[in-house]
Amino acid sequence: MYFTEILVMRTSQYLLSTLKETPASAEVISHQLMLRAGLVRNLASGLYTWLPTGLRVLKKVENIVREEMQRAGANEILMPMVQPADLWEESGRWNDYGPELLRLNDRHKRPFVLGPTHEEVITKLVANELNSYKQLPLSLFQIQNKFRDEIRPRFGIMRSREFLMKDAYSFHLEQECLEKTYQKMFDAYCRIFDRLGLNYRPVLADTGSIGGDASHEFHVLADSGEDDIAFSDASDFAANVEKAEALAPQTERAEPTQTLTKVATPNVKSIDDLVNFLAVDIKTTVKTLLVCGIENEQGETPIVALVLRGDHQLNEIKVEHLSQVASPLTFASEEQILAVVHCNAGSIGPVGLSIDIIVDRSAAQLSDFVCGANENDQHLTGTNWQRDCSTYQVADIRNVVAGDPSPCGQGNIVIKRGIEVGHIFQLGTKYAEAMGCAVLNEGGKNQTLTMGCYGIGVSRIVAAAIEQNHDKYGIKWPKAIAPFQVAIVPMNMAKSARVKETAEALYEQFNQVGIEVLFDDRKERPGVMFADHELMGTPLLLIIGERNLDAQQVEVKNRITGEKSLLAIDDVMSLFS
């Protein structure tokens, strides 16, 4: 434990800083409550100062993460936030990372970056420090501020530019060993979120451009989440919709019954327009999207057509994995569209196209469908694959939707929102190769290491916990991360010597036993004190008043359940045993 907890706390010596009114700039509930309860203050877009109460929570999350990482066998280190640019050139990310990477120069005009992540630094470190396979496997982690120059910071602490992250990296000679550590980390993550008291789910995730074989995200379930998670209603299956496979329909494609007919569709530009104009079911229409393909040897960029059922949405990640399509995904410009199909975007269809056509599995199952005619203000009805368009490839290129069969084979898909608070993946050799990270193996040969990488958004967890645990009075902290375990709330202490004596005595006892207590010794009316402590979410309130002192009792109020009960003063400590 690296953080020394300060137990002694009186409100008269404490920066309470609660707000009665919600600042106008706060949109989501966690942001509002973090401002109102005095956890954070905004400095600039996406930059926050942590006040005492917020910092206590942040440190508690941090400590749970630290303990479980240590238990999983990882060593803690601390790397600089400012990193030399040449490391990023070595890995290739100086060019690849884009504008999220904040670049700066020092006084000698040497280029640096503000670290959005630390793969380069740690891989370089390990490349320098390790020589032999005998030193493997090795896991290292740090808890560090990261900076990502987000296009649009939003939702307060949930998507800020500077944020606290735990990032861990493991190094191995063999894939098999990496898989073992990966599983260990997976288990450690589950223990972390269990201990934090959050409702979370590990979900299958896309490995992104980094590649690698396995990846899981850990999501805290909350309606305000930014990610869609696909669950099976009949099994443990859970996957990010980016990743969830949309299965091909089980049924055979129906035989054509209609003839191909061109119909005039003036001013019909979108699928919605089309459905309204022709009064057809959206599920009998297809949309055709033109995107840029991979540049060929002549330096030309071919255009590729993607065909989806009208009601389905394109999954960019799946498309980027296709060999014909350029990554990152780029839609064809108006000029490119005109050059290929001689019509506007709203009238494109697969019939008669002489470019690569990739059809989603569901769209490929349609018969007698409606599509663009590749002529302005014209569409085709009664279109059928094979008969009217025979050269195409079928692939999974859409997002799953609620009700789809689950790819695990059991049940149907349900979609919920999640806040991504953790991400683990098997990196492979990408960075180790680029940074020359290798050791001598048993045969005395140089062997490049394979890596795993494991992140947790520490500050984001604080916001996610609030999103999941609040009511109209304020925050309801899970016990493990509450800033204080108990608040002493004396009624009219200024006038009653008995109340003051009792409150002071209990405060002293809590301090001796090491229970984090906030003693409200302000000269405030009871309502003000109650409101502040409920806003801050302290799990237990100890209310001391003349009313119950004759019977040597105090009142205990549970913030989570709302239950109130009377307790003999002598029994108060038993609440915490």
Next chain:
RNA sequence: CGGUGAUUAGCGCAGCUUGGUAGCGCACUUGGUUUGGGUCCAAGGGGUCGCAAGUUCGAAUCUUGCAUCACCGACCA
């Protein structure tokens, strides 16, 4: 990056249409009052109205530019 909106006291807002000595509520200070759920009364302190230029005798108010903050979008076929 595109669109929209905002910027006046620590916070929440009014004033701007129709230019003429900057206001309200909360918070803060002082005195009194009250004391088991955000008391009440009284007296105070606090603002170069985001910045810059322009119009005008005179600008929070009109014009132009800039900055900052926020929201929506970045899937259009």
